[in-house]
Amino acid sequence: MGFVHILARMTSEIVIRRARPDENNSVHALVQTIADETFAYLFAPSQVPIGEADWLSAWLAISEEEMVGVAMTRDEWVSDLWVRRDSRRLGIGAKLLAHAESEIRGRGQKTFRLRVVKSNTRAVQFYQSQGWKVHREFPHEKFGHAMFEMTKLDRTSPTP
Numbered sequence: 001m002g003f004v005h006i007l008a009r010m011t012s013e014i015v016i017r018r019a020r021p022d023e024n025n026s027v028h029a030l031v032q033t034i035a036d037e038t039f040a041y042l043f044a045p046s047q048v049p050i051g052e053a054d055w056l057s058a059w060l061a062i063s064e065e066e067m068v069g070v071a072m073t074r075d076e077w078v079s080d081l082w083v084r085r086d087s088r089r090l091g092i093g094a095k096l097l098a099h100a101e102s103e104i105r106g107r108g109q110k111t112f113r114l115r116v117v118k119s120n121t122r123a124v125q126f127y128q129s130q131g132w133k134v135h136r137e138f139p140h141e142k143f144g145h146a147m148f149e150m151t152k153l154d155r156t157s158p159t160p
Contacts, residue, residue, distance in 0.1 A: 014092055015062045016099050019055050023067075027055035030067050034082045039117065059099045061092045071096035076109040097130055101152070110154050118146035131155075 019027050058080070061069030068087035072080040078100045083093045104112050116123050118137060128134075132150040140147050 016059055016095055019058045019060050024055050027070055031070055031082050061096050068092055069096050071100045073100045073103050076104055076113050078114040105154055112152045114150050116148050118148050
């Protein structure tokens with residue numbers, strides 16, 4: 001992607017919206033591509049297992065009518081947050097994460113949680129920059145690689 005196209009994307013509006021039913025396969029393909037790029041070193045030569053098949057409750061980041069990011073929550077968990085490689089460091093992850101946190105807050109949760117691969121240092125640093133803290137380290141239950149559970153306390157809710 002050229003500098004002019006990146007600059008255009010930086011100045012274009014990022015829209016965060018729900019996935020539509022007709023986009024489920026496209027969202028799944030986008031997440032699979034990002035996961036394969038990010039975690040190929042853990043799973044080579046096979047495809048990275050992403051597990052999720054139903055993306056209808058996902059939030060999408062749209063730039064210039066293209067999907068550039070995805071976030072999804074369950075209960076108090078940010079279960080997925082993915083941003084296309086060519087769209088990183090433009091604030092898209094922060095916007096998606098803010099949407100996810102808002103959705104979790106709306107469920108009455110006071111502590112937000114997520115899991116991240118420990119060796120994905122860019123993601124860990126991103127979450128830390130957004131106020132998240134490493135809560136614990138543990139081995140992935142199926143694949144054994146080191147994971148972090150990260151938490152963030154909801155500071156917008158009044159304390160009793």
